[in-house]
Amino acid sequence: MKRTLSVLLVLIVSCGFIFAAGGAETTTTASDPNTVKVALLCIGDENDQGYTYNFIRGRDRATEMLAADGITVEWVTKFNIGEDASCRDANIEAAEEGCQIIINNSFGFEPYMLEVVDDYPEIEFISCTNSASAVDGRANTHNAFANIFEGRYLAGVVAGMKLQQMIDEGQITPEEAVIGYVGAYSFAEVISGFTSYYLGAKSVCPSVTMLVSFVGSWSDATAESDAALALIDQGAVMVSQHSDNTTPATAAQSRGVFHTGYNNDMTGIAPNASLISTRIDWSIYFYEAIKTYVEGGEIPQDWCGSWADGSVVMTTLNEAIAAPGTAEKLAEVEAGLADGSIQVFDTSTFTVGGEELTHAFAIDTDGDFTADSEEAVYDGAFHESVFQSAPYFTAQIDGITWLNAAY
Amino acid sequence: MREEKTAFIRLAKRTDMDPRKVWMIRVGSIVVALLLGFVPMLLTGTNPIEAYGVIISGSLSRPVYIRQTVRTAIPLLGCALAIAPCFKMRFWNIGAEGQITMGAMAATYFALYWVGKVPSPVLLVIMFLAAAIMGGLWALIPAFFKAKWNTNETLFTLMMNYIAIGIVAWLQGGPWEGRKGSQLIPMFDDAARLPEVLGVNCGWIMVLVLTVLMYFYMNKTKHGYEIAVIGDSVNTARYAGMNVGWIIMRTMFISGAISGVVGFIFVSGANHTLYSGVADGVGFTAITVAWLSQLNSFAMIVISFVLAVLEKGSNTLQTRLSVPASIADIITGILLFCMLSCEFFINYRLIFRRKTKEEVAS
Numbered sequence: 001m002k003r004t005l006s007v008l009l010v011l012i013v014s015c016g017f018i019f020a021a022g023g024a025e026t027t028t029t030a031s032d033p034n035t036v037k038v039a040l041l042c043i044g045d046e047n048d049q050g051y052t053y054n055f056i057r058g059r060d061r062a063t064e065m066l067a068a069d070g071i072t073v074e075w076v077t078k079f080n081i082g083e084d085a086s087c088r089d090a091n092i093e094a095a096e097e098g099c100q101i102i103i104n105n106s107f108g109f110e111p112y113m114l115e116v117v118d119d120y121p122e123i124e125f126i127s128c129t130n131s132a133s134a135v136d137g138r139a140n141t142h143n144a145f146a147n148i149f150e151g152r153y154l155a156g157v158v159a160g161m162k163l164q165q166m167i168d169e170g171q172i173t174p175e176e177a178v179i180g181y182v183g184a185y186s187f188a189e190v191i192s193g194f195t196s197y198y199l200g201a202k203s204v205c206p207s208v209t210m211l212v213s214f215v216g217s218w219s220d221a222t223a224e225s226d227a228a229l230a231l232i233d234q235g236a237v238m239v240s241q242h243s244d245n246t247t248p249a250t251a252a253q254s255r256g257v258f259h260t261g262y263n264n265d266m267t268g269i270a271p272n273a274s275l276i277s278t279r280i281d282w283s284i285y286f287y288e289a290i291k292t293y294v295e296g297g298e299i300p301q302d303w304c305g306s307w308a309d310g311s312v313v314m315t316t317l318n319e320a321i322a323a324p325g326t327a328e329k330l331a332e333v334e335a336g337l338a339d340g341s342i343q344v345f346d347t348s349t350f351t352v353g354g355e356e357l358t359h360a361f362a363i364d365t366d367g368d369f370t371a372d373s374e375e376a377v378y379d380g381a382f383h384e385s386v387f388q389s390a391p392y393f394t395a396q397i398d399g400i401t402w403l404n405a406a407y
Numbered sequence: 408m409r410e411e412k413t414a415f416i417r418l419a420k421r422t423d424m425d426p427r428k429v430w431m432i433r434v435g436s437i438v439v440a441l442l443l444g445f446v447p448m449l450l451t452g453t454n455p456i457e458a459y460g461v462i463i464s465g466s467l468s469r470p471v472y473i474r475q476t477v478r479t480a481i482p483l484l485g486c487a488l489a490i491a492p493c494f495k496m497r498f499w500n501i502g503a504e505g506q507i508t509m510g511a512m513a514a515t516y517f518a519l520y521w522v523g524k525v526p527s528p529v530l531l532v533i534m535f536l537a538a539a540i541m542g543g544l545w546a547l548i549p550a551f552f553k554a555k556w557n558t559n560e561t562l563f564t565l566m567m568n569y570i571a572i573g574i575v576a577w578l579q580g581g582p583w584e585g586r587k588g589s590q591l592i593p594m595f596d597d598a599a600r601l602p603e604v605l606g607v608n609c610g611w612i613m614v615l616v617l618t619v620l621m622y623f624y625m626n627k628t629k630h631g632y633e634i635a636v637i638g639d640s641v642n643t644a645r646y647a648g649m650n651v652g653w654i655i656m657r658t659m660f661i662s663g664a665i666s667g668v669v670g671f672i673f674v675s676g677a678n679h680t681l682y683s684g685v686a687d688g689v690g691f692t693a694i695t696v697a698w699l700s701q702l703n704s705f706a707m708i709v710i711s712f713v714l715a716v717l718e719k720g721s722n723t724l725q726t727r728l729s730v731p732a733s734i735a736d737i738i739t740g741i742l743l744f745c746m747l748s749c750e751f752f753i754n755y756r757l758i759f760r761r762k763t764k765e766e767v768a769s
Contacts, residue, residue: 076726083591084687085678089475089722096471097726111594115679185580187588216580369586394587 035072036101036294039094041087043106044219045079050244050263051219052079055105055128058282065287071294083108088115095120101293103286104128107189117141124299126289128282129189131390134302135363144285145389146305149196150337151278151312152240153344155260156200157333158276158317158326159238162258164205165323172237174207180231181212182224182241182248186405190214190242192384192391196344197240197260198400203349204329210400211236219244225251232257234403239273249274258321265315275322277315284311304389307337345382350397357395362387417758429753436749440742447737453730465723466716472723474606478677480715481607482507482669485614486693487700487707488621489665492658494694495625495702497638500659502549502564503666504690505571506542508683510667511674512575513541515592515681518599518674519583527598534599535671542667543660545571550659554652568690576683583681592681601676608676615708617665622704634658666690699746717742 040059044052056077063073076099081090087109094102095116103126104113110130117125117140126142127133133141163177179201183190198210211231215223225247228239232255239252239259249266252259253273259266261277289299305311317327336342347357360382361371371394374387384393396402441459448455466476486503493500514534521530549563578592585593601608625631633654637644644651669689674681696714700706717739724730 077729078725080732082684084682084684086687088678092471092475093465093722093726096469097723107589108591111591111680115594185588185590190588364586 032072034070034294035074036290037074037076037097037099038290039076039078039097039099039102041081041090041094041102041104041109042077042079043081043083043109044244048219048244049246052105054263054279055282058280058286061281061283062286062290065283066290069291071291073290081106081109083112085112087112091116091125092119095123100124101126101290101299114141124289124293126299129390131302131388134388139298142289142299142301142303143389144289144303144305145385145391146280146282146285146311147307147385148278148280148312149192149344149384149391149393150307151280151314152193152197152262153200153337154307154314154330154333155240155276155278156197156202157204157329158322159197159240159258159260160201160204160208161323161326161329162275162321163201163208163238166237167205167207175209176235176237177205177208178235179208179210179238179240180228180234180236181210182227182231182239182243183212183214184218184243185216186214186402188394189391191396192393193242194240195350195393195395195397195400196384198397199344199346199349200333201238202399203333208399211403212400213403214405215243217243221245221247224248228252229255231403246270261315267316267318271318272321274318275326276317279313279315280305281311281313284309302389304385307334343381345384345393347377347381350399352395352397354398357382357397360393360395362392415760417760418755419758421754421756424753432749432753433746436745437742440745443741443745444738447734447741448730451730451734453728453734458724458728458730461724461727462717462720465727466719470606472719476712476715476719477607477611479718480711481610481614481676482673482687482689483693483696483711483714484707485610485617485669485672486666486689487696487711488614488617488704489662489669490693491621491697491702491704491707492625492631492634493662494697495638496634496655496658498550498553498655498659499561500546500549500564500662501561501691501694502546502567503662503669503693504686504688505564505568506545506663506666507670507673507686507690508568508571508575509545510538510542510670511681511685512571512578512670513537513667514671514674515583515595518595519592522596522598530598531601531675534675535668538667538671539664540667542670543664546659546663546666547656550656554655572683572686575681575685579682595675595679599675600679601672608672610672610676613668613672617668618704618708625702625704630654630657695743695747699743699750701750714739 040055042052042055046053046056059075066073076094076097078090081087083106091102091113101124104110105128107129110127110132113125113127114132117138121140124140124142126144129145131143134143159179166172167174167177181194183194194212201208211234213227213231215227217223224241224243224245228248228251231239237257239248239257241248241262246266246269249259249261249270253270257273258275259270259273260275263279265277266274284305285303292299333342357377360376362374362376364371365373371392376383382393385391445455448458466472486507490500490503514537517530517534517537521533545567549560549567552558552563553560580590583592585591601610604612633649636647637651637654641651670685673685678685692714696707696710699710721732725732
C-alpha cells in the first residue's frame with residue numbers, strides 16, 4: 001500500500017511538472033506587417049498525387065513568389081479533413097490559432113465554413129471551387145476557382161489529334177473514335193469539364209463520341225480504375241478523368257489505349273498511355289490574395305483565374321506518343337484562348353437534342369439549386385464562369401452518352 | 408509435487424482489494440500511459456512535454472476550446488449511457504453507431520420537411536421524439552431476433568450499422584440532396600437547431616439529465632434489477648419468473664432510443680445537417696467509455712470528458728506542431744489500452760510459480 005502510494009505520488013508530481021512546463025501557450029500573433037499567418041485546410045494529403053498535392057504545390061510556389069516581394073507567409077496546413085463537422089472545427093481552430101486568412105480547399109467545406117465566419121469578422125475566409133461565399137453579403141468570405149474547362153479543352157485537342165491520327169492510319173474507323181470519361185459526380189463542375197474536353201477533341205476529330213461513367217466519389221482509386229476498364233471494354237480508345245487518382249491512367253496503359261489526366265502529370269505512371277494533363281496553378285491566386293491582404297486591399301469576393309493569367313496550365317506533352325503536329329496545334333489553340341478568339345463553348349460547334357443552344361441561366365438566386373438568372377448564352381457562345389467562378393454548364397450535349405447518372 | 412505441475416504464471420481472481428488502492432492503480436495507469444506516449448512523439452521528433460502542454464491548452468485554455476471539447480464529450484456520454492444497460496445485461500450491442508445514424512435521419516426528415524409548418528419548439532420536440540423512436544426501433548430488430556431465435560447480437564448489431572450508414576449515404580446523394588451532384592444535404596434552418604446554453608447546444612443538459620435518470624433506472628428500479636439478474640445468469644432470471652425475451656427487447660429499445668437522441672443532438676445541435684458519417688465512430692468509442700467507467704453513469708461523465716480533451720487537444724497538436732493526426736490517435740490508443748489492462752490487474756492477480764509458497768503463506 002505504502003509502496004504503491006509513493007510510486008503514484010512520484011508519477012503525479014512528474015506529470016504536474018510536465019504540464020506546468022509545456023502548458024504555456026505558444027500562439028504568436030504576427031506583429032510584423034509583412035508577415036501573414038495563413039491556414040490551408042485540405043481534404044486529402046500530398047500523397048494523393050492529385051487534388052491536394054496540386055494545392056500544396058500552389059502553396060509552396062506562392063510562398064516563394066511572396067518572399068521575393070518581402071512578404072513572409074506562416075502556413076498552417078491541415079490534412080485529411082472531412083466534408084463534415086470536423087471542417088467547422090478546423091476553421092474555428094485555425095481562427096483561434098491566429099490565422100488571418102483561412103483557405104478551404106474542397107467544395108464540400110463551404111457550408112461548414114460559413115457556419116463560423118460570423119464569429120471572426122476580422123479574418124478572411126476563402127472557399128475554393130464553391131459559389132455561396134461570393135454572394136452571401138459578407139465582406140470576409142470569398143470564392144475562388146479557375147477556368148479549368150480551358151485546360152480540358154486543350155487536353156481534348158491533344159486527344160482529338162491522336163484519335164484523328166489513328167483514323168488516318170487506319171487503326172480505327174471514324175465511328176470507333178470513342179472517348180471514355182471517368183467522372184466523379186453528375187455535377188456542374190464535372191459536366192462542364194467533360195463537355196469542354198469533348199468539344200476540344202471534336203474540333204480536330206469531327207467523328208468523335210464520348211461515354212461518361214460516374215463513380216460517385218471524388219477519390220476512389222479502385223472505382224476509378226474499374227470505370228476506366230469498363231469504358232475501354234465498351235470501345236473507348238481514349239480515357240480521361242475528373243477524379244483524384246492516377247488509376248484511370250494505369251488502366252488505360254494496361255489495355256493499350258491512350259489517356260489524358262487532371263491535377264498532375266501522369267506520364268511517369270503511364271508513359272505509353274498518358275498524353276498530357278491539365279491542372280490549376282493555385283499559386284497565382286494565393287499570391288494575389290495574400291499580397292492584396294498584406295497591402296491592406298480587399299480580397300475579391302469571387303476570383304476566377306484563366307488560361308490567359310496562368311492559373312490554368314498544361315503539363316509537358318508526351319511527344320513520344322502524341323500525334324505529329326500536336327505541339328504546333330496546341331500552341332495555336334492556346335494563343336486563341338489567350339486572346340479570346342476561341343470560345344470553348346461556341347454554340348455553333350455543338351447541339352442539345354439536335355438543336356443549337358440559345359438559352360441557359362447561370363446563377364441560382366432563390367436557393368432551390370436550379371439556375372434562374374443571368375443569361376449565359378450570348379454572342380454565339382455559352383459563357384462559362386463569367387457570372388461566378390464555379391462552373392454552371394449543365395446541358396447534356398449530343399455526342400456524349402451518360403452511362404449512369406445516379407450520382 | 409503440485410508446484411512442479413503448475414503453470415509458470417497463473418491467474419487468480421482478486422476479491423479483497425482496498426478500494427482506495429484500486430483507484431490509485433487506475434490513476435497510475437493513466438500516468439503510465441501518458442509516459443508511454445512519449446515514445447511515438449519522440450520518434451516523430453516532437454517534444455513530448457510541449458505536446459502534452461498543447462493538448463491541454465488546446466482543449467481547455469480558452470472558452471471556445473472548452474466549448475468545442477464539451478461538444479465532443481456530449482455524444483460520447485450520451486451514447487455510453489445508451490449502451491450501459493445492454494452491457495449490464497451482457498447483450499453486446501455494438502450497433503449504437505447505426506442507432507445514432509437512424510435517429511439522426513429521422514430528426515433530419517422533420518428538420519427538412521416540417522420547418523415553417525410548426526413553431527420551432529414544437530419542431531424540436533417532434534425531432535427529438537422521432538429520433539428516439541427510430542433509434543429504438545432500429546435496435547429492436549436485433550433484440551427481437553435474439554429473443555426469438557437466440558441469434559448472435561454482436562454480429563447482428565454490427566451489420567445493422569452499415570445498413571443505416573448506407574441508407575443515409577443514399578439519401579445524401581438522392582432524394583435529400585441540395586445542389587445537384589453536390590452530395591450535400593442543405594444546412595438546417597435556424598428553427599430546427601437546438602438553442603445554445605452557455606455557448607454550447609443544450610444537448611449537454613439533456614445528457615446530464617439522462618445520466619441521473621440512468622443511474623436511478625439501473626440502481627433503484629425493478630427494470631434495473633431485472634437487467635442485472637439477466638446479466639449475472641439468464642437461468643436464474645428464468646427461474647425467478649422473468650420474461651427474458653421481453654426484457655431484452657425492452658432494454659434494447661431504451662438503449663436504441665437514447666442513441667437516437669444522441670443522433671438528434673448531433674444533427675440539430677452540432678452539425679446542422681446530415682451525412683453518412685454522422686455518428687463519427689462515437690458508437691464504438693462509447694463502448695470504451697462505458698467499460699472504463701464500469702457502467703457507472705457518473706464515472707462516464709469524467710471518462711467522456713477525458714477522451715474529448717484528448718481528441719480536441721490532438722487537433723490543436725496538428726495545427727501548432729504539425730504532428731500528424733495519426734500520432735494523436737496512437738496516444739489515445741495507448742491510453743485506452745493502459746486503462747483497460749489496469750482493470751485486468753485489479754480483477755486478477757498473477758501468481759508466478761516460484762512465489763506460490765509465499766502466496767499461500769500470506
